[in-house]
Amino acid sequence: MLKQFFIKNGHIVDPSQGINSTGEIFIENGKIKSVKVSKSQSVKDSDTKKVIDAEGLYVFPGFVDMHTHLREPGFQHKETIRTGTLAAIKGGFTSVCPMPNTNPVNDNEAVTEFILRKNYSEGSCYIFPIGAVTKGQRGEELAEMWMMKKAGCVAFSDDGMPVMNSLIMRRALGYSKIFDVPIISHCEDINLSDKGVMNEGKLSTLLGLKGVPCASEDIMVARDIMLSELTGGRLHIAHVSTKGSVRLIRDAKERGIRVTAETCPHYFSITEAAVKDYNTNAKVNPPLRRDEDIEAIKEALKDGTIDVIATDHAPHHTDEKMLEFDRAPSGISGLETALGLSLRLVEEGILTIEGLIGKISLNPSKILGLEKGTLKAGADADITIVDMKKEHKVEAERFESMGKNTPFEGWVLKGRTVMTICKGNIFEIS
Amino acid sequence: MGADFVVIRHASAGVPYCLSKILKASVINAGDGANEHPTQALLDMFTIKSSKGGIEGLTVAIIGDIAHSRVARSNIYGLIKLGAKVRLIGPPTLIPSGIKEFGVEVFNSIEDGIHDADVIITLRLQLERQGKGFLPSVNEYFHLYTLTSRRLKLAKDDVIVMHPGPLNRGVEITSKVADSSHSVILEQVTNGIAVRMAVLYLLTGARENA
Numbered sequence: 001m002l003k004q005f006f007i008k009n010g011h012i013v014d015p016s017q018g019i020n021s022t023g024e025i026f027i028e029n030g031k032i033k034s035v036k037v038s039k040s041q042s043v044k045d046s047d048t049k050k051v052i053d054a055e056g057l058y059v060f061p062g063f064v065d066m067h068t069h070l071r072e073p074g075f076q077h078k079e080t081i082r083t084g085t086l087a088a089i090k091g092g093f094t095s096v097c098p099m100p101n102t103n104p105v106n107d108n109e110a111v112t113e114f115i116l117r118k119n120y121s122e123g124s125c126y127i128f129p130i131g132a133v134t135k136g137q138r139g140e141e142l143a144e145m146w147m148m149k150k151a152g153c154v155a156f157s158d159d160g161m162p163v164m165n166s167l168i169m170r171r172a173l174g175y176s177k178i179f180d181v182p183i184i185s186h187c188e189d190i191n192l193s194d195k196g197v198m199n200e201g202k203l204s205t206l207l208g209l210k211g212v213p214c215a216s217e218d219i220m221v222a223r224d225i226m227l228s229e230l231t232g233g234r235l236h237i238a239h240v241s242t243k244g245s246v247r248l249i250r251d252a253k254e255r256g257i258r259v260t261a262e263t264c265p266h267y268f269s270i271t272e273a274a275v276k277d278y279n280t281n282a283k284v285n286p287p288l289r290r291d292e293d294i295e296a297i298k299e300a301l302k303d304g305t306i307d308v309i310a311t312d313h314a315p316h317h318t319d320e321k322m323l324e325f326d327r328a329p330s331g332i333s334g335l336e337t338a339l340g341l342s343l344r345l346v347e348e349g350i351l352t353i354e355g356l357i358g359k360i361s362l363n364p365s366k367i368l369g370l371e372k373g374t375l376k377a378g379a380d381a382d383i384t385i386v387d388m389k390k391e392h393k394v395e396a397e398r399f400e401s402m403g404k405n406t407p408f409e410g411w412v413l414k415g416r417t418v419m420t421i422c423k424g425n426i427f428e429i430s
Numbered sequence: 431m432g433a434d435f436v437v438i439r440h441a442s443a444g445v446p447y448c449l450s451k452i453l454k455a456s457v458i459n460a461g462d463g464a465n466e467h468p469t470q471a472l473l474d475m476f477t478i479k480s481s482k483g484g485i486e487g488l489t490v491a492i493i494g495d496i497a498h499s500r501v502a503r504s505n506i507y508g509l510i511k512l513g514a515k516v517r518l519i520g521p522p523t524l525i526p527s528g529i530k531e532f533g534v535e536v537f538n539s540i541e542d543g544i545h546d547a548d549v550i551i552t553l554r555l556q557l558e559r560q561g562k563g564f565l566p567s568v569n570e571y572f573h574l575y576t577l578t579s580r581r582l583k584l585a586k587d588d589v590i591v592m593h594p595g596p597l598n599r600g601v602e603i604t605s606k607v608a609d610s611s612h613s614v615i616l617e618q619v620t621n622g623i624a625v626r627m628a629v630l631y632l633l634t635g636a637r638e639n640a
Contacts, residue, residue, distance in 0.1 A: 135566075144570045146574055168563050
């Protein structure tokens with residue numbers, strides 16, 4: 001670990017300070033000491049210290065993924081904390097928030113402590129665990145949220161297993177007010193989904209696969225918004241995939257309800273057409289939808305209805321994905337393609353670069369109450385340096401993640417992380 | 431039978447009221463569902479008055495399962511009427527909706543809620559509430575809401591601690607606090623007899639002679 005170093009000549013984008021220009025960052029003992037944006041300054045003593053020349057590169061606050069599956073404990077054949085955090089670093093993420101659907105479920109302080117201890121010894125980036133809302137994610141009894149919060153959890157979610165019982169969801173949103181953390185809702189009416197495996201419509205009929213209607217998501221978004229309004233608890237909607245959800249969230253925000261929302265790169269990049277060849281790597285929950293949903297999600301990212309882009313990084317073993325479509329597990333390995341896919345939004349003019357950095361860094365930090373997503377003096381030096389022009393081909397075999405399950409194999413993406421600085425370490429990414 | 435009094439405790443709210451409409455006898459509510467427990471509130475206020483010399487201006491914190499407590503409701507009505515400031519403390523899942531409109535302050539943090547309190551009333555936690563979604567566990571409740579000696583220091587030096595009984599020692603209140611010099615729990619029990627005698631007395635000839 002270098003005690004002191006500079007990052008010079010890079011184009012700094014930091015929405016937390018309204019910075020979008022060339023400048024210099026001085027780092028000391030793993031913390032940001034100062035950020036200077038005027039070009040004219042020349043720090044004399046910089047000659048004697050290590051300098052990272054970021055000429056022609058962009059310098060961002062490290063990305064924060066508020067929706068990740070690291071699979072440990074319990075499913076280390078899919079991913080481990082070691083490999084998952086390496087994948088994060090490669091994708092430019094310096095903080096990730098693992099969901100609690102491990103084995104055992106992260107529904108008590110002992111599991112939370114295990115995850116943090118494991119990351120301390122083996123992880124490359126910061127981890128902020130998300131605890132379960134209910135014991136065993138069974139949707140029946142509240143988990144010990146306060147004790148998990150004390151142990152380090154930053155939000156609560158039964159991700160993957162929606163809380164179907166409205167009374168329990170009401171209590172969870174109410175109870176979470178004691179410590180003002182969000183309840184992250186995987187919005188899906190399990191009964192309505194009825195074991196569907198892809199978006200319901202012409203294509204599902206053509207393929208002979210069971211569909212999941214958009215209403216399955218929309219209904220739960222509507223319910224949870226109402227419960228947030230009833231209780232005053234903070235609600236965060238995970239992985240928005242439908243036009244209907246967007247409409248409901250927009251309306252709720254206009255009415256002042258405490259709701260925030262995220263979507264994932266696959267929901268604005270590809271449609272249900274990706275499952276056409278029974279490609280299990282495109283099987284994800286909620287399922288890939290239609291063009292009109294993509295349009296609505298892009299509009300929502302633009303007008304702020306959707307606050308965050310999260311990866312929902314869901315690695316699976318290759319053997320598990322090599323199954324009949326309806327038997328394969330859902331999920332996309334997303335940490336290492338998120339930036340390239342999201343930069344397409346900037347290219348298309350949907351988001352400004354500040355807007356994008358807000359959605360993958362500052363906004364998730366604010367929602368979770370993390371002191372991350374900023375290059376302000378005093379903050380941890382979590383920094384991502386990106387070559388915006390560099391084109392690269394997605395090759396799952398080269399992922400750091402053990403999960404090679406991506407529907408973007410072979411895609412050429414523009415913009416790539418070349419260096420990630422985290423926990424005082426400098427990772428050069430080849 | 432020509433009874434003069436009917437003393438009724440009932441699991442359903444409103445039964446004493448309905449009964450009073452059809453009976454000539456005096457109906458004394460000894461607790462109806464989660465509605466009211468007037469004689470408990472009277473004896474609580476009598477106990478406060480005996481210890482503090484009055485009620486007006488005092489800050490009274492009530493901790494625990496307000497949603498299911500008839501004791502809390504009767505005390506809220508009585509204490510506010512007599513000029514006390516009433517604070518309710520508990521997890522949002524055990525705070526009934528609309529309660530702020532009764533003129534009380536609501537706190538989710540016990541530390542904030544008992545700060546500078548003159549009187550603390552702890553309520554019995556019905557242990558069957560856990561598992562129904564109100565609380566994750568008694569263990570977590572203990573960490574968040576149990577009245578311990580350490581927390582008691584946040585209240586005024588001469589704070590008195592009350593409890594309508596029976597106590598779950600180590601759940602809503604530690605034994606150390608329940609048996610401390612601040613505790614007036616045993617006085618409450620004694621005063622209960624006097625207050626209930628007075629209620630009966632006032633409902634006989636005494637009322638007509640008054």
